[in-house]
Amino acid sequence: MLMYPQIDPVALQLGPVAIHWYGITYLVAFALFMFLGTRRLRHEPFASITGPGAWSRKDVEDILFLGVLGVVVGGRLGYCLFYKPGYYLTHPLEIFYVWQGGMAFHGGMLGVIASMVWFARSRQRPWMQVADFVAPCVPTGLAAGRVGNFINGELWGRFASPDLPWGMVFPQSGSMLPRHPSQVYQFLLEGLLLFVLLWLYARKRRAEGQVAAMFLIGYGVLRFVAEFFREPDAFLGILSLGMSMGQWLCVPMVLAGIAMWMWCGRRDAGAPTRGRAAG
Known part of the structure; x- marks a missing residue:
C-alpha cells in the first residue's frame, strides 16, 4: 500500500506570482501538440496536398489556438450542463468562475469540434480532413x-x-483506506495507449473521417473502462444501470464513432464508382 506523496501544487513561487504544476502540464500538452502536429504534416494525405489547400505549420498554430479556446469554453460549459445544471441555472454568473475549478472532457471535446468546424470553413477544407489531422495529436495532451x-x-x-x-x-479523500490511483490508469489508457494505437492507425491510408472516428471509439471505450476504478463525483454518485456520469457520456461517443467510421468507409468505397460514372 502506497501513500499519496502530497505534492505541492505550486511548482515555483516568484513573489506574488505562483506557477502551478497544473499550468505546466497544460503548457506541456500544447508543446506536444505542436511537435506532433508538425510531424503530421509529413503524413499522407496532408503531405501530398498542394495549392491553396496545402497544409503548413501556420495551420498547426492556428488549430492549437482555436483548440485551446474550445477546450476552455466547452470544458467549462460542459461541466455546468452535464454535472451541475440545477446549480448553475440558479447561479449563472458562477459559470464564469473558472478559477474555482470544474471542467469536463466531453464538453471540452465538443468545444474543440466546434472550433475545428470554424477552422475548416474559414480555410475551405473538409471538416473530416481537419478532424483526422488533429485526432492523433490529442491523447498526449490528455x-x-x-x-x-x-x-x-x-x-x-x-x-x-x-x-x-x-x-x-x-x-484528502477523507479516508485512510487504499484506493486505485485512477489518474495513473487514465494516463496510461486514454493517454499513452490511445496515442500509440491512434498514431499507428493513422499512418496507413484510411477513408477520410475514419481516424477521427477511431478516436471517438478508442477514447470512449478506454474512458468507460477507467471509470470502473475512478471515484464518481460525490454530488452525483452512481447513476442508473450502475454507471457513472462519465460512462454515460461515453456511450453516445462510442456509438457516434462507430456510425461515423462505417459511414466514412461506405462513402470512400463508393467514391471511385461515382468518379467513373461522372467521367
Whole structure:
C-alpha cells in the first residue's frame, strides 16, 4: 500500500506570482501538440496536398489556438450542463468562475469540434480532413492533464483491495483506506495507449473521417473502462444501470464513432464508382 506523496501544487513561487504544476502540464500538452502536429504534416494525405489547400505549420498554430479556446469554453460549459445544471441555472454568473475549478472532457471535446468546424470553413477544407489531422495529436495532451490531476491529488479512484501492491491512500479523500490511483490508469489508457494505437492507425491510408472516428471509439471505450476504478463525483454518485456520469457520456461517443467510421468507409468505397460514372 502506497501513500499519496502530497505534492505541492505550486511548482515555483516568484513573489506574488505562483506557477502551478497544473499550468505546466497544460503548457506541456500544447508543446506536444505542436511537435506532433508538425510531424503530421509529413503524413499522407496532408503531405501530398498542394495549392491553396496545402497544409503548413501556420495551420498547426492556428488549430492549437482555436483548440485551446474550445477546450476552455466547452470544458467549462460542459461541466455546468452535464454535472451541475440545477446549480448553475440558479447561479449563472458562477459559470464564469473558472478559477474555482470544474471542467469536463466531453464538453471540452465538443468545444474543440466546434472550433475545428470554424477552422475548416474559414480555410475551405473538409471538416473530416481537419478532424483526422488533429485526432492523433490529442491523447498526449490528455496524458499531461492526468499528470496534473495526480499532482493535485484530485479525481482519485475507488476503494481497492488492501492486497493491491499499487493501492494508494489519498488522505484528502477523507479516508485512510487504499484506493486505485485512477489518474495513473487514465494516463496510461486514454493517454499513452490511445496515442500509440491512434498514431499507428493513422499512418496507413484510411477513408477520410475514419481516424477521427477511431478516436471517438478508442477514447470512449478506454474512458468507460477507467471509470470502473475512478471515484464518481460525490454530488452525483452512481447513476442508473450502475454507471457513472462519465460512462454515460461515453456511450453516445462510442456509438457516434462507430456510425461515423462505417459511414466514412461506405462513402470512400463508393467514391471511385461515382468518379467513373461522372467521367
